[in-house]
Amino acid sequence: MSEYDYDLFTIGAGSGGVRASRVAAAHGARVAVAEEHRVGGTCVIRGCVPKKMLVYGAHFAEDLEDAKHFGWDIPECTFDWVKLRDNVLSDVDRLNGLYTQTLENHEVEIFHERARITGPHEVTLSSGERKTARIILVATGARPHVPDCPGHDLGITSNEAFHLDAIPKRILIAGAGYIANEFAGIFNEFGARVTLINRSDQLLRSYDESLRDRLLQISMFKGIDFRFNADFRKIEKNADGSLTVHMSNHDPLEVDCVMFATGRVPNIEGLGLEDAGVEIDEKGAISVDEYSKTSVDHVYAVGDVTNRVQLTPVAIREGQAFADTVFGGKPTTIDYNCIPSAVFSHPPIAAVGMTEAQARNELGAVKVYTSDFRPMKNVVAHRNERALYKMVCEADTDRVVGIHMIGPDAPEIMQAAAVAVKARLTKADFDATVAIHPTMSEELVLLK
Structure with a gap:
């Protein structure tokens, strides 16, 4: 016993x-x-x-x-x-x-x-x-982290977002990480007027700069408003039930809902x-x-x-x-290198490995291959939204050290591509693979 x-x-x-x-x-x-x-x-x-x-x-x-x-x-x-x-x-x-x-x-x-x-x-x-x-x-x-400012109890987090009685007509989302950008896209498509505020001037800091810039451009075109370098000062509830948000470097904003997505x-x-x-x-x-x-x-x-x-x-x-x-008698550790990730924004982002900036800092000389294209579906639909694929390679060895994508179904495509990066394959291995045409994923083996 x-x-x-x-x-x-x-x-x-x-x-x-x-x-x-x-x-x-x-x-x-x-x-x-x-x-x-x-x-x-x-x-x-x-x-x-x-x-x-x-x-x-x-x-x-x-x-x-x-x-x-x-x-x-x-x-x-x-x-x-x-x-x-x-x-x-x-x-x-x-x-x-x-x-x-x-x-x-x-x-x-x-x-x-x-x-x-x-x-x-x-x-x-x-x-x-x-x-x-x-x-x-x-x-x-x-x-979810909730900022310590007067009136913070008037806001919600992602936990409560799934239980709302109705879609707010105007919503302010605080934060610039994946949760903030995902819910900004969701509420925007459901008809809300979305404003995203952030303490710094960057979205999604861990992702490649090219993808961050592309998401910002597309999000603004879709009607999402951004206020950068904005710190909470206070949130006040008005007589009609709306909220007035006071922030640094910007005028106060009246909304119906404040959602905190400022980390965990x-x-x-x-x-x-x-x-x-x-x-x-x-x-x-x-x-x-x-x-x-x-x-x-x-x-x-x-x-x-x-x-x-x-x-x-x-x-x-x-x-x-x-x-x-x-309990299994098999000592096992986790390899935290080359973990793929995705942001289910509109459109989604997916990435694995080093960004271009990280690769240049760590490896010195790198080669970068890109494809900036308009998906076929968007062409027929008269939608000007463009996808961007980016491959970062070590200059001396041709080894692929990072792949970054923004566009329809990017996370679905990235899962397979992440295997190649994890396996330390080279750009030549991608080039030697026959494309599946017509697909968006074929751009990965046609990068220039």
């Missing part, structure tokens, strides 16, 4: 926690999970998945207009936000059930309550019940981490080694709470590697 109630107790049932718990159980561990909200975490419940469904819905606004140029007689269309919202939330319920079922099928015990570390190998549930475990895994994720903060509060001796870094995240172990030998952490790379597939890989290392 083990001296502990469980081999593994996981705090948090998001993408990383679910994968770690399931795989650990498959390795023969006795596992329990505590989740105070819903099983599935940010991505499934209030992030990537429902957001992508809204992106699909938003695309129909332009597709229905474009269809007329392809011979379709489209009658006057109206948009029902409540129907889309409820259909999306219904599918979130379905996914929540599937994630729960996955854990139950692996005989993982689920506690639908909060848990905190209260001693060596011990956690206490919000009900007061105490449990012991040989290993404790913290996978509590992150939450690791969820470390109330977990008993400091009392347990778990080290927290200067950014408020849990410090871990390459095997996701914290400063306490029996406490591990994966996912956004560690603030390594805040992407769902990364959290899943970290959870898998943790379980294989600790």
Whole structure:
């Protein structure tokens, strides 16, 4: 008989926690999970998945207009936000059930309550019940950051955006990262007047400058307004229910909704981490080694709470590697190089590897190949929007070190292209590959 109630107790049932718990159980561990909200975490419940469904819905606004140029007689269309919202939330319920079922099928015990570390190998549930475990895994994720300014409580975050009663007529979105740009595109296509403000003068700082500039140009053409170098001063509620936003370097703006998309903060509060001796870094995240172990030998952490790379597939890989290392007898680390990513803006962006600026700083001499073209569908639809593909290569070896794309279906195309970059293929390998014509993806093997 083990001296502990469980081999593994996981705090948090998001993408990383679910994968770690399931795989650990498959390795023969006795596992329990505590989740105070819903099983599935940010991505499934209030992030990537429902957001992508809204992106699909938003695309129909332009597709229905474009269809007329392809011979379709489209009658006057109206948009029902409540129907889309409820259909999306219904599918979130379905996914929540599937994630729960996955854990139950692996005989993982689920506690639908909060848990905190209260001693060596011990956690206490919000009900007061105490449990012991040989290993404790913290996978509590992150939450939207809300600026500390007067009236900040009048705004919403991406969490609440999925539950709005109606699309606001005028919305101000604070931030310039992927969440801000994605929701700016969504609300704009749904008919809202969108203003995006940012403290600096740049969008999507981690992406290649050429793509950032192209997205800004297209977004402005679509009617999205941008205010740069703008810091919040205060938000006031008016008698008619509207909001007046005061900001630096710009005139006040009256809107119906303010949405904060200004980054995400690791969820470390109330977990008993400091009392347990778990080290927290200067950014408020849990410090871990390459095997996701914290400063306490029996406490591990994966996912956004560690603030390594805040992407769902990364959290899943970290959870898998943790379980294989600790319970599978197979020490496994994660390679954080060449992680592909996407921004589901309108149009979307996708990237893998180094930007041109990063490559020049790190490698010195580089060769850059581009294709700036108008997708065939846009030509027939009389839409002047242009796609841009960019390949960055090491000058001496011809090795492809980065690919960057903005245009229809860029994320779908990038997944395959990322394999080539990860495999350290060269520009000659791309050139030697026969194009699939006519497609947008063929531009990758025709770059000049």
